[in-house]
Amino acid sequence: MTKGNINVSVENIFPLIKKFLYSDxxxxxxxxxxxxxxxxxxxxxxxxxxxxxVEYGNPQIEVKIDKDAKKLHIIDQGLGMTAEEVExxxxxxxxxxxxxxxxxxxxSAKDAGIIGHFGLGFYSAFMVADKxxxxxxxxxxxxxxxxxxxxxxxxxxxxxxxTERGTEIIxxxxxxxxxxxxxxxxxxxxxxxxxxxxxxxxxxxxTETLPKPExxxxxxxxxxxxxxxxxxxxxxxWTKQPADLEADDYKNFYRELYPMQFExxxxxxxxxxxxxxxxxxxxxxxxxxxxxxxxxDKIQLYQNQVFVTDxxxxxxxxxxxxxxxxxxxxxxxxxxxxxxxxxxxxxxxISSYITRKVADKLKSLFNNNREDFEAKWNDIKIVIExxxxxxxxFFEKADAFALYPTVDGKYYTFEELTNAIKAKQTDKDDKMVxxxxxxxxxxxxxxxxxxxxxxxxxxxxxxxxxxxxQKLETTKEKISFARVDADHIDNLIKKEDSSISKLSExxxxxxxxxxxxxxxxxKFMVQLEAMDSNASPFMITQPEFMRxxxxxxxxxxxxxxxxxxxxxxxxVVNTNSELVGEILNTKTKKKQERLINQSLDLAxxxxxxxxxxELTNFxxxxxxxxx
Ligand code: ADP
Ligand code: MG
Numbered sequence: 001m002t003k004g005n006i007n008v009s010v011e012n013i014f015p016l017i018k019k020f021l022y023s024d025x026x027x028x029x030x031x032x033x034x035x036x037x038x039x040x041x042x043x044x045x046x047x048x049x050x051x052x053x054v055e056y057g058n059p060q061i062e063v064k065i066d067k068d069a070k071k072l073h074i075i076d077q078g079l080g081m082t083a084e085e086v087e088x089x090x091x092x093x094x095x096x097x098x099x100x101x102x103x104x105x106x107x108s109a110k111d112a113g114i115i116g117h118f119g120l121g122f123y124s125a126f127m128v129a130d131k132x133x134x135x136x137x138x139x140x141x142x143x144x145x146x147x148x149x150x151x152x153x154x155x156x157x158x159x160x161x162x163t164e165r166g167t168e169i170i171x172x173x174x175x176x177x178x179x180x181x182x183x184x185x186x187x188x189x190x191x192x193x194x195x196x197x198x199x200x201x202x203x204x205x206x207t208e209t210l211p212k213p214e215x216x217x218x219x220x221x222x223x224x225x226x227x228x229x230x231x232x233x234x235x236x237x238w239t240k241q242p243a244d245l246e247a248d249d250y251k252n253f254y255r256e257l258y259p260m261q262f263e264x265x266x267x268x269x270x271x272x273x274x275x276x277x278x279x280x281x282x283x284x285x286x287x288x289x290x291x292x293x294x295x296x297d298k299i300q301l302y303q304n305q306v307f308v309t310d311x312x313x314x315x316x317x318x319x320x321x322x323x324x325x326x327x328x329x330x331x332x333x334x335x336x337x338x339x340x341x342x343x344x345x346x347x348x349x350i351s352s353y354i355t356r357k358v359a360d361k362l363k364s365l366f367n368n369n370r371e372d373f374e375a376k377w378n379d380i381k382i383v384i385e386x387x388x389x390x391x392x393x394f395f396e397k398a399d400a401f402a403l404y405p406t407v408d409g410k411y412y413t414f415e416e417l418t419n420a421i422k423a424k425q426t427d428k429d430d431k432m433v434x435x436x437x438x439x440x441x442x443x444x445x446x447x448x449x450x451x452x453x454x455x456x457x458x459x460x461x462x463x464x465x466x467x468x469x470q471k472l473e474t475t476k477e478k479i480s481f482a483r484v485d486a487d488h489i490d491n492l493i494k495k496e497d498s499s500i501s502k503l504s505e506x507x508x509x510x511x512x513x514x515x516x517x518x519x520x521x522x523k524f525m526v527q528l529e530a531m532d533s534n535a536s537p538f539m540i541t542q543p544e545f546m547r548x549x550x551x552x553x554x555x556x557x558x559x560x561x562x563x564x565x566x567x568x569x570x571x572v573v574n575t576n577s578e579l580v581g582e583i584l585n586t587k588t589k590k591k592q593e594r595l596i597n598q599s600l601d602l603a604x605x606x607x608x609x610x611x612x613x614e615l616t617n618f619x620x621x622x623x624x625x626x627x
Contacts, residue, residue, distance in 0.1 A: 001158040002083070004091070025177065028124040029063075029186070030193040032074045032169055033201065034306055035122060036061045039078025039167060040199045043139055046079065054139045054165060060200040060228070063190065067181050070173050072129075076199075077166040082142035083157055086134065090122060090147060091155065126151055128180050129171035135160050136167040187231070193307045196236040196326075202228045238282045238326050239305065242270040254284055257300070258324065263287055266376050269361045271327065273353060277346050281327035283358070287379040288322060302328040315347055317355050319387040319394075327354075352393065359397035366401035374411045377403050385468050395471070407437055407447055407459045414472070418479070421456050432479045436460045436469075445606045446484035449535060457484055466551040485607060486544035487570050501530035503575045503584075511584055515573065518596045524571040537577035538603035541570045571603065598625075 040059050046052035059077035066073065081089065125132045130151050137144035137160075146160035162168070171180075179185050187203060194201055206229040209222050237245060237253035250268045254261070265284035273279045283299070299312045299321065305328065312321060315332060331346050362384070366373045384402055387394040403411045412420060418432060425433050435450055436458035437443045450457050460469070469481040503511065508528055515526050524540075546568065573580060579599065586592045601618045604610040610618060 001156060002087075003154070003156055025127045026180075026189055027193075028127050028129075028171075029074075029180075029189045030306060031121050031124045033061060033063075033190075033194050033197065036074055036076035036078060036167065036169075037197055037199045037306075039076050039080070041078075043077075043079035043165075046139070052079070052139050058200075059166075060202050060230070062202040063186060065181055065183060065186060070178070070181060072171040072173055072180060072186070074169045074171075075166065076168075077164070080138040080165050080167055081134075081136045081145065082138045082140065083145040083159070084142075085138070086136065086145050086147050086157060090134065125169065125171055128173060128177035130174040131172035133170040133172075134167060135162050135170070137162045137165050139165045190231045195232050195307065196234075196302065196305045197232050198234050198239075198305050200230045200234055201232045203231045204229045236305070236326070238270070238280050238328060242272065245270070250282065250284075253282065254324070257326065258298075261286075265324070266379055267361075267365060268325070269358055271354065271357055277329065277331040277350055277353075279327065279329040279331070279350055279353065281325060281329075283320070283323045283325040283327075283354075285376075285380055285383070286324050288382045298322075298324040300326050301332070302326060303330050303332070304328070315350060317351050317387070317391055317394075319383060319390050320354060320358060322383050322386075323358075355387075355391055355394055356397075358387075359394055362401050363397065373401070374403065374405075377405065377411065382462050382464070385462055385464055389464065389467055389471060395475075404458050404460070407440055407451075407457045412458075414476070417456070417458075425455055427480075430478065434458065434479060434481045435484050436481060437484050438465075442608055443484050445536070446539075449539075450484050452534075466548045469548070470552070480544075482544045483547065485541055486547065487541045501575060502533075502581070503530070507584060508575065511573070511575065511580065514583070514592060515571075515596065518593050519571060519600060523567070524569055524600075526571050526573060528575050529572050530576050531572075531574040533574075533576045533578065535574050535577065536603070536606075537574050537579040538599045539572045539574070540603045540607045540609065541572060543568070543570070569607075569609075571600070598622075 040061070043052060043054070043059070044056055047054065047056045057077075061077075062073070062075040064073040064075065065071075132149055132151075134147040135144065136147075144160040144162035145157060146162075147155060147157050149155040173181050183204070190201060190203055205226045207224045208227045209224055212220065212222050233256065236256075237249055250270075251264060254265050254268070263286065265286050267285050269283045269285075271279055271281040271283065286298075298310070299316060300310050301308045301312050301315065312327065315327065316323075329350065332350065333344060333347070381403070384398055388398045388402060389395075399414060402414065404414065404417050405411050417434065421432060421434065425435065427433050435455050437447050438459075438461050440447065440459060447457050473480055501508075512526070512528060519526060579595070583592055583595045583599075586595060598618075598621070601610055601614070605615075605618070
């Protein structure tokens with residue numbers, strides 16, 4: 001029997017481990033199962049290259065709770081350790097055997113999938129146990145070894161009689177950690193961290209129903225059998241080649257990742273690179289809702305099939321954190337601060353690779369089946385618009401597939417849109433005016449008026465679209481966006497109809513004075529326009545600039561610092577309309593005022609600006625008029 005001191009520089013490392021190293025004590029299980037997995041994969045590698053003579057077989061890892069004795073066992077059938085190896089790898093803390101193994105088998109073991117250190121590794125066991133035992137039998141002829149340590153730097157090491165190869169770790173769970181003796185808690189941890197680890201993990205047994213024997217009666221119970229309960233899927237979809245997977249495999253994997261999610265994903269993107277960094281994964285586009293915040297943190301980050309975190313901030317570009325799925329990369333440095341992560345060169349490359357891959361996939365979906373892409377647009381636009389705003393590279397690529405739907409359900413790319421409107425929708429300064437509505441019902445009258453003129457009207461209703469329009473206006477040449485009820489539409493109308501006016505200059509002056517007497521000047525800027533006689537007599541518009549700034553203030557968290565802008569509207573009066581002629585020709589001032597007020601209220605009503613007492617008065621007045 002050997003006795004000795006564990007070689008650590010800090011006098012007593014265990015209290016430290018317990019208190020400071022991890023806020024999450026639960027990760028001890030991830031560490032121990034990672035070690036068991038490594039031991040198994042190392043043996044696989046050694047048998048592959050002929051350095052181990054044992055039969056590899058179908059090794060598993062078993063996790064066993066002994067509640068009465070307050071023990072947790074983690075048992076593997078990996079390569080095991082000799083007593084010398086225990087001395088070296090366990091007793092010399094901070095000596096990572098994984099690193100040494102990878103170093104020794106540099107060329108052949110690169111792809112063996114060995115996990116190695118995440119953090120403290122084996123010693124994290126002392127976060128939950130006050131005594132730990134290792135009983136291990138090497139795959140070589142060396143006798144088995146039994147190591148025991150009670151949480152002080154002293155350990156014992158003696159021979160053991162274990163005959164089958166592999167390692168058993170026994171944790172004597174501490175008084176304050178008895179939660180780890182609960183089956184439900186351990187199951188939860190196994191499902192969280194080890195659900196896709198490459199070696200099968202057995203946890204208890206389950207009852208399996210067998211087919212009924214030949215000639216069994218109708219109500220004979222089907223025979224059952226107790227079988228190993230394997231908790232993980234060692235071959236998750238992302239570790240396979242895209243060519244080997246069908247559409248259904250991707251859907252099934254989504255179900256496996258999100259068992260509580262009933263909606264199917266819209267499409268998936270399989271990530272697969274091994275140079276200049278190693279990254280695999282599958283990302284899914286779910287149906288998006290307008291609420292951006294609640295959809296975050298659904299992407300899971302793995303390293304060699306070990307779950308690390310579901311906060312991928314800094315690794316995945318911000319706009320893609322709304323996606324779901326899995327990213328697996330051994331090249332992402334862990335246990336570093338997020339700000340360090342963002343500055344890391346490898347991580348930057350990974351992030352821009354993901355962006356490019358997502359853009360390419362969207363483009364190919366658009367090219368291969370435009371109809372389907374259009375049908376999904378509403379559910380994905382928020383991600384794409386957000387991406388266009390936040391990532392310049394993505395903005396450039398998105399030009400090929402970003403869609404601009406019209407109120408009639410037509411979908412244009414930006415290029416198609418400008419081709420469609422070029423001839424008819426240019427203003428006085430030869431700028432193209434892209435008309436849009438944000439709410440089909442609320443802006444119905446204006447949409448109809450624009451359609452009457454044969455203008456195209458887009459339906460742009462996502463919450464960040466005003467920012468996107470601003471960006472497009474500054475990037476593209478000679479275009480501007482104008483909501484159907486904005487003042488830009490006047491420019492378009494003016495351009496066409498300015499020649500024909502029914503009123504004389506005298507009449508115009510008279511009308512102008514009359515209107516200014518009745519209509520409050522602090523709320524409305526009166527504009528006389530000679531428009532089509534069928535167009536509305538009174539129409540309220542708001543300067544596009546003013547309204548959009550307000551919208552951006554609301555969705556941009558005050559990033560423009562504009563303060564509160566006053567409510568100011570234009571009142572466009574159509575001097576060619578019959579009603580305006582009638583107002584002018586009405587004899588008494590009182591009647592004229594009544595007509596103007598009623599018309600103004602109708603214009604306000606159609607903009608949704610008539611509310612409260614004013615609305616009540618209007619309705620009362622209208623009834624009086626018709627009775
Ligand atoms: P790392 O996994 O980064 O090497 P650990 O502290 O987790 O660091 O483990 C230290 C070393 O102990 C391992 O590299 C390995 O050589 C050895 N070891 C730990 N657990 C096992 C095991 N179950 N079977 C064989 N060797 C093990
Ligand atoms: Mg380890």
